[in-house]
Amino acid sequence: MANRPPARTDVNRSAVLAHLGAQGAASRADLARFLNVSPALMTQLVKDLIADGLVQELDVAPSGGGRPARLLGLVSSAGRAVGAKIAPDHIAFVEMEIDGSVRRSASEPYDARSSSYLADLVALFHDFVDRSDDSTLLGVGVGVSGSVNRRDIGLVESEEFDWHQAPIGATLRRELGLPVLIENNVNALAVAERLYGMGRQHDDFLVLTIGTGVGAGFVVDGSVLRGHSGGAGEIGHLPVQYTGGILGAAGLHPLETLIGEGALVQAARRQGIIPERTGMAGLLAAANAGDSKAASVFAAAGHLLGLALAGVVHVLDPEIVLVLGEGVAAWRHWSYGFEPALRSTLLPSRRGIEVAVESWQDDGWARGAAALVLSTPFDSDGVAGDQGRLVRERLVEQSAAAQD
Numbered sequence: 410m411a412n413r414p415p416a417r418t419d420v421n422r423s424a425v426l427a428h429l430g431a432q433g434a435a436s437r438a439d440l441a442r443f444l445n446v447s448p449a450l451m452t453q454l455v456k457d458l459i460a461d462g463l464v465q466e467l468d469v470a471p472s473g474g475g476r477p478a479r480l481l482g483l484v485s486s487a488g489r490a491v492g493a494k495i496a497p498d499h500i501a502f503v504e505m506e507i508d509g510s511v512r513r514s515a516s517e518p519y520d521a522r523s524s525s526y527l528a529d530l531v532a533l534f535h536d537f538v539d540r541s542d543d544s545t546l547l548g549v550g551v552g553v554s555g556s557v558n559r560r561d562i563g564l565v566e567s568e569e570f571d572w573h574q575a576p577i578g579a580t581l582r583r584e585l586g587l588p589v590l591i592e593n594n595v596n597a598l599a600v601a602e603r604l605y606g607m608g609r610q611h612d613d614f615l616v617l618t619i620g621t622g623v624g625a626g627f628v629v630d631g632s633v634l635r636g637h638s639g640g641a642g643e644i645g646h647l648p649v650q651y652t653g654g655i656l657g658a659a660g661l662h663p664l665e666t667l668i669g670e671g672a673l674v675q676a677a678r679r680q681g682i683i684p685e686r687t688g689m690a691g692l693l694a695a696a697n698a699g700d701s702k703a704a705s706v707f708a709a710a711g712h713l714l715g716l717a718l719a720g721v722v723h724v725l726d727p728e729i730v731l732v733l734g735e736g737v738a739a740w741r742h743w744s745y746g747f748e749p750a751l752r753s754t755l756l757p758s759r760r761g762i763e764v765a766v767e768s769w770q771d772d773g774w775a776r777g778a779a780a781l782v783l784s785t786p787f788d789s790d791g792v793a794g795d796q797g798r799l800v801r802e803r804l805v806e807q808s809a810a811a812q813d
Contacts, residue, residue, distance in 0.1 A: 421446060425454055426463065426786045429483050432609055434467050436478035455481060461805060463786075483507055488547040488804045491538055492779025494594055495530070495553045497521045497569060502537045503772050505779040509605040513540075514772045521570040530577070531584045538585055548587050548800045550781030551577060552594030552774055554622070556640035560781060561794030563591030566640075569622075578796075588799040590781040594774055595642055598733060599626030599633050601780035607731055607765055615727040617644075617718065619736030619743070623665040627725055632792070645669070647717050655680060655709050664717050668710035670736065677706050696742045707742030714743065715750030722751075722759060732766040733773065740766045 424444050429435060435443070441451040458464035467480040489512065494501045496519070503514045517533050520526065538549065555567030563578015581589045592600070599616045602608035608616075608628060616626040623645035627634040634641050645665030653659030656667045656676050666672055670689050677683045677692045682702045684691075695703035718730065732740065752760045770776075785797040786804055793800065 421450070421454055422458065425451075425458060426483070429464065429481060434480040434482040436480055438478055440481070463804070488783070489541070489545055490547050490779040490782035491534075491541060491549045492597075492775045492777065492781070493534065493537075493549070493551050494774030494778055495519070495521060495551065495570075496774075497554075500530075500533055501772060501775040503775040503779055504537075504541055505776060505783065507783050509601075509776070509780075509783075511772060511776065514775065516771075521567075521572070526570075526572075527575075527577075527580055531580060534581060534585060538587070546587065547803050548782040548785075548796065549581060549585060549589045550597065550778040550783075551581070551589065551591045552597040552778035552781075553577070553591065554594055556638050556643075557591050557593055558639055559794060560590045560592050560792060561796035563589065565591065566638075582796075588782070588796045588803070590785070590793055590796050590800075592778070592781050593624075593626075593635075593639060593642065594777065595624035595626040596633050596635065596639075597777035597781055598774070599628050599777075600784050601777040602626075602731055602733075603628055603631070603633075604780055604784055606767065607729070611728045613726070613728050615721065615725060615730045617730055617732050618734035619668075619714070619732065620670055620734035622669045623714070625721065627727075629725070635792075644717060644721060647720075649713055649717065651713070655706060656713070664713065668713055673706055673710055677703065680706075682706065693739050693742075696739065704742045704745070707739050708746035711743035711746030711748075712750045713746075715747040715752075716754055718747075719751050719754035722755060722762060726759070727762070729763045729765060732764060733769060735769060737766050737769050 421444065425440055428440060428443055437451050437455055438448065441448045455464060462484055464481050465484045467482045469477045469479055488507045490505055492503045492505055498519065499516055500519045501516045504512045506512060515537055519529060519533060523529060534549070553565050553567060554569045555565055555572065558564045565572050565575040565577050578589055578591045595616060595618050598618065599608070602616055608614050612631045614628050618624045625642040625644045627642055645663065647664045648661050649664050649667060651657065651659055651662055651667060656672065674688055674692060678685055680702060682692070682700065683695060692703055692706065696707060782800055785793045785800040791797070
């Protein structure tokens with residue numbers, strides 16, 4: 410390591426990593442212009458980062474004249490993270506490299522409402538983490554359904570799990586001996602989109618998730634909007650005045666009680682569209698096979714979602730809406746109701762907003778959780794707090810060791 414201040418005190422070094430992590434490969438000249446530093450300083454910063462094993466030279470960029478520029482990118486092997494999504498009945502794990510590639514994954518049964526939920530949680534995390542090479546593991550990220558006071562503290566309020574001020578962060582840090590960051594699972598997906606997905610191209614975007622429930626993550630000026638207690642984005646609890654129909658009785662309902670996966674399955678059973686013991690897979694199969702009644706369940710859900718989302722778009726004015734989650738497998742059926750409801754409700758100036766539906770993988774939630782850790786070298790806002798500082802220290806130490 411060169412003799413200089415550690416990375417946590419060097420804003421310019423962090424800014425270089427942030428830009429490469431969020432925007433992808435760039436030349437020294439591009440970085441200097443974007444970060445408003447001199448070419449000479451950028452040359453020294455890049456030299457140090459390459460020496461530390463954090464940045465590497467890639468291909469030569471095409472040139473319109475003059476000497477072609479050498480592109481720079483992150484070293485994917487510079488660090489790894491474990492990510493986990495806690496669900497009511499299981500925990501999904503991944504081990505992910507700094508460039509977003511997954512090394513391994515697993516899913517284990519878990520009862521979030523058990524009286525031994527903390528002890529069971531620790532045992533499952535130990536089982537997965539202990540199979541990692543600790544020398545290059547930067548930390549552990551955890552996504553949960555509910556509100557999290559701060560990522561670096563990790564007290565969880567979750568109605569779904571019946572957790573009240575559950576000390577998930579402190580417990581896992583003590584037991585694993587690693588930095589641990591906790592966040593609402595949709596906010597974690599927004600972080601992952603900012604680093605690795607379509608969000609790299611936008612400073613203001615909205616992540617919308619459909620599946621078991623309905624959630625949202627807001628990115629404003631490049632940062633996730635968490636709210637006072639970490640609970641921003643709970644659009645599934647928006648009150649909806651439903652006039653009655655295929656989704657249920659007329660009245661005021663929380664949005665996700667009408668259009669969450671369980672609600673759609675129950676609606677289809679009540680209408681005799683699917684047998685009593687058939688679940689979402691059966692409902693989707695029926696819609697895909699041309700059953701108009703099955704398709705109408707999704708279309709009705711899409712209509713309500715479009716109306717609700719229009720209000721959110723008017724409040725936040727995002728550049729783009731990214732749709733994710735298990736429910737996207739049925740999006741072509743949702744869209745028949747969603748698109749007309751959204752576009753007709755928006756102001757004319759906003760009707761052209763792009764809605765991008767991304768493919769979904771089973772480990773998507775856990776990948777988002779891992780991004781909580783892998784984003785900390787790029788965390789210019791200090792959201793990760795003291796745990797982020799520990800992650801950055803491990804990143805520098807591990808990169809130095811790799812150079813020896």
